Amino acid sequence: MSYKPMDFSNDSIARAEAYLEQVRPAAEASRWKPKYHVSAPANWLSDPNGFCRFKGEYHLFYQHHPYAPKWGNMYWGHMKSRDLVRWEHMPTALAPDQDYDKDGCFSGSAMEKDGKLYLLYTGNVWTGSDWTRDLQQVQCAAVSEDGVTFTKVPQNPLISSAPSGDIHPNHFRDPKVWRQGEYYYFVLGSRSRSDRGQALLYRSSTLLDWEFVSILAQGDARLGYMWECPDLFALDDKHVLIISPEGMAPEGDLYHNKSQSGYLVGKFDEERGTFEHGDFHLLDYGFNFYAPQTTLDDQGRRVMVGWMSMWDDEMPEKADQWAGMMTMPRVITMKDNQVLSMPHPELSQLRGAIIAYNDITLINEVNLEGVRGHCLELELKVRAEEGSVFGLKFGCSEDGTEETVLTYDGREGKLILDRTRSGQGPGGVRKAPVQLRDGRLVLRIFIDQSCAEIFVGDGELAMSARFYPGEASDRIVLFGDGSAVVEQLDKWEMNSCWL
Known part of the structure; x- marks a missing residue:
């Protein structure tokens, strides 16, 4: 042509x-x-x-x-x-x-x-x-x-x-x-x-x-x-x-x-x-x-x-x-x-004030004061037993009708991301193979209005998702079967990336 x-x-x-x-x-x-x-x-x-x-x-x-x-x-x-x-x-x-x-x-x-x-x-x-x-x-x-x-x-x-x-x-x-x-x-x-x-x-x-x-x-x-x-x-x-x-x-x-x-x-x-x-x-x-x-x-x-x-x-x-x-x-x-x-390590420049917790046993649902929001970074270090089931929900409404759920299921050796009840937009579930390392799981979770990026350990696994919660759905809820302990949780508000 x-x-x-x-x-x-x-x-x-x-x-x-x-x-x-x-x-x-x-x-x-x-x-x-x-x-x-x-x-x-x-x-x-x-x-x-x-x-x-x-x-x-x-x-x-x-x-x-x-x-x-x-x-x-x-x-x-x-x-x-x-x-x-x-x-x-x-x-x-x-x-x-x-x-x-x-x-x-x-x-x-x-x-x-x-x-x-x-x-x-x-x-x-x-x-x-x-x-x-x-x-x-x-x-x-x-x-x-x-x-x-x-x-x-x-x-x-x-x-x-x-x-x-x-x-x-x-x-x-x-x-x-x-x-x-x-x-x-x-x-x-x-x-x-x-x-x-x-x-x-x-x-x-x-x-x-x-x-x-x-x-x-x-x-x-x-x-x-x-x-x-x-x-x-x-x-x-x-x-x-x-x-x-x-x-x-x-x-x-x-x-x-x-x-x-x-x-x-x-x-x-x-x-x-x-x-x-x-x-x-x-x-x-x-x-x-x-x-x-x-x-x-x-x-x-x-x-x-x-x-x-x-x-x-x-x-x-x-x-x-x-x-x-x-x-x-x-x-x-x-x-x-x-x-x-x-x-990228330079992204830590966007962190604002930190809220930290230690030694939280995950039994049923756990709400931590100050750990909520639409624009944040979370880092969790969790000690767990083989077969433990634990995780966190984000983008949660007060009445529980909206939530995006991240679950570690040690019985299957999988990390499960479920947006079936995430609000508007498509639902669905994604599963990835994950094993505890020395009895621990380290998660970094980035939430930014309508998206989440999740990283496991030193980067051996990543999961990305778009989700569309209601404006008031900003709660974060930890949960577990009693066999896992959050050794450390750090939460940062994140600042804008735009000049």
Whole structure:
């Protein structure tokens, strides 16, 4: 397909910014808008894009529909931070204003070169009414001197069609770029002609002229029909390929979300274009985690951000002119071939006053004075017996009709997150395998208006969830069967992440 140039002189971005300013007050007034999790000023936010550090600042772009709180023709929204803690909104970075991307600037990534910031993204064009088949996807770039105003390069599209072979010609997206030695590489999400998810590898010496290297990895039928938003990086002496498969069938307690996000651990050989890897593992066992992207922070730590929503969610916040948020930045590490994830340590800067308790026996229900709220962090260290059952309820109403319940069931060796009675929005239950360590369970729980992030131990398990309690449903209740003791409980109010 050939494309003719179109000159919009950034009118598309100016119009989007003007509309966002009109609807922003309604979004900011929403009781469900998070305080220390980032979201768009208004309307739709989904995949994190272009997560990077440029000229001493972190930039986080994202899939954005500025005109409605629903998915549509994708723009790239933009925010930045000096420390991954406090953020500020920036002008929209990319608009679908060219022939080759007129139906969406889809997901991608960022790379610094010669003091400039390049965004690599997928341009999308619908060619018919069947959105699973009638589409043309191409790979494109835009460049900026200051990291704020971007110009699409005249060479676009850099890659105008999918390679030949066992590669679906229409599903070919989400470039994630890195530099290794004298070359730039990126991985692309893809599907085979027989509908198996896979990742493609490309290489370039210029960042603009790309050659196809190989099908880097391909799944079996179990791993879905399409891998979105791949991300390949080194972690210790291994390599990790993050993928977000579409079309995985449930297996026991696992894979009950519409789409999944997880990882493969293996060894990447850039000379041969191969990635030998082990089994697929989830990055998050909750309801709402998709399309994560990573970068390195100023200390060399690998940091990950994900979209904390899911494609089939009701998203009651749409009525308030916004939809979607990101997880907190998580530092990911490797232990025994398992990826661990924990909140970035700098996030402790957002803590306010602390309330602490010690040696609380969990029998029936326990209410602790001062331990309630919509915007807080909890850390619990619990000593328990084998077979203990205990947990906590949050977002609880006074009459008990609303509650989100987190239960450790030692009889099953599982952590159970139940939002059946969470208020508005979807319900459901998610279960994850958890064992006591030396007779103890350590939990960190972050609650922020309409979301929760839960971390176990040193990060061996994470669970994320959106939930929509009533405005007065701010109680937190501990419970147990009498066989567990909270050795320590710390509760902090959390301050806003916005400058």
